[in-house]
Amino acid sequence: MTKKIFNVLGYDIGGTKIAVSLGSSDGKIIASERLSNKDKTPDEVLPKLVEIGKKLLADAGLKASDLRAVGIDAPAPMDIPRGLILNPPNNKSWDNVPIRDYLSERLGVEAFLENDANAGALAEWMFGAGQGKKNIIYLTMSTGIGGGIITNEHLLHGASFMAGELGHTVIDINGPSCNCGLKGCYEAFCGGRAVAQRIQHELAGQNDHPLVQLADGKIENIDFVTLFKAVKDGNGYAISIWDELCLRHAQAIGLFINSFNPEMIVLGTIACACGDLLMTPIRQHLPRFCWKQMLQDCEIKPAKLGKDIGDYAGICSALNCLYEKGEFELHV
Numbered sequence: 001m002t003k004k005i006f007n008v009l010g011y012d013i014g015g016t017k018i019a020v021s022l023g024s025s026d027g028k029i030i031a032s033e034r035l036s037n038k039d040k041t042p043d044e045v046l047p048k049l050v051e052i053g054k055k056l057l058a059d060a061g062l063k064a065s066d067l068r069a070v071g072i073d074a075p076a077p078m079d080i081p082r083g084l085i086l087n088p089p090n091n092k093s094w095d096n097v098p099i100r101d102y103l104s105e106r107l108g109v110e111a112f113l114e115n116d117a118n119a120g121a122l123a124e125w126m127f128g129a130g131q132g133k134k135n136i137i138y139l140t141m142s143t144g145i146g147g148g149i150i151t152n153e154h155l156l157h158g159a160s161f162m163a164g165e166l167g168h169t170v171i172d173i174n175g176p177s178c179n180c181g182l183k184g185c186y187e188a189f190c191g192g193r194a195v196a197q198r199i200q201h202e203l204a205g206q207n208d209h210p211l212v213q214l215a216d217g218k219i220e221n222i223d224f225v226t227l228f229k230a231v232k233d234g235n236g237y238a239i240s241i242w243d244e245l246c247l248r249h250a251q252a253i254g255l256f257i258n259s260f261n262p263e264m265i266v267l268g269t270i271a272c273a274c275g276d277l278l279m280t281p282i283r284q285h286l287p288r289f290c291w292k293q294m295l296q297d298c299e300i301k302p303a304k305l306g307k308d309i310g311d312y313a314g315i316c317s318a319l320n321c322l323y324e325k326g327e328f329e330l331h332v
């Protein structure tokens, strides 16, 4: 084990933008830069990733030999053992991209690939709300719902590196269809995209409805933010949807509490923006869905890293692989 502080480059690959970050193993972000990958092919983007990584190192007065590792996180699907990004839904030209080996060869250090929700869980565990805990579950709630499970101080990968797809837990066999092909997934009830689609469908033709007005009069503009505003305005329809969402969140979270007995559930993205308006009803509903003792032992908190999580996600993916190899000690 080494307690010496070292430097890591992180690449957080999103659907439309990439965060490149230089950080140190004690959780400091030294520098970061963003670039757009919207409608861009890997041939256009990959050389830029190397260029920016080298620039961040040079600007910080560091040499290539000062870099210990590279971490990359990206949306599923991916092939973690082979370091490949497979066809992510938001970027179809990124199919079978050997990003791990590409960056490793050009930056001259080991590189590691991780699923983005797992990387978020690692970031909140290592440097965020879950720091110092042994068992946490992280849920990222935005367009979809992603999850990551830390159990007994290790990220749970499962048999084929796909563990933690908590948004695709079926919570109602008669529920709405999900993009993944199943019916009644947690995400199909509570994901931002699903909620927006549901409201747009239910309010079709009602152009004078307060929610449509809040969305500049355009029904297709209604999104999760519109709903949140309408709830704060006290709109009855919005509140009824919100109540149902909170109940479904509690149902899914209760299921995760009974399955994994975590010390903490960290809720990211939407939960950070909505605060108590979301957290309080979820807490009130939870006793219906999990055992009292496990609920008592589990804190439910909003994520701490907020918008900075992209800077940490790639870096923490690398740190976790070094940790699993016994080359990095956490929380020292």
Ligand SMILES: [Zn+2]
Binding pocket: 167, 168, 169, 178, 179, 180, 181, 182, 185, 187, 188
């Ligand atoms: Zn699903």
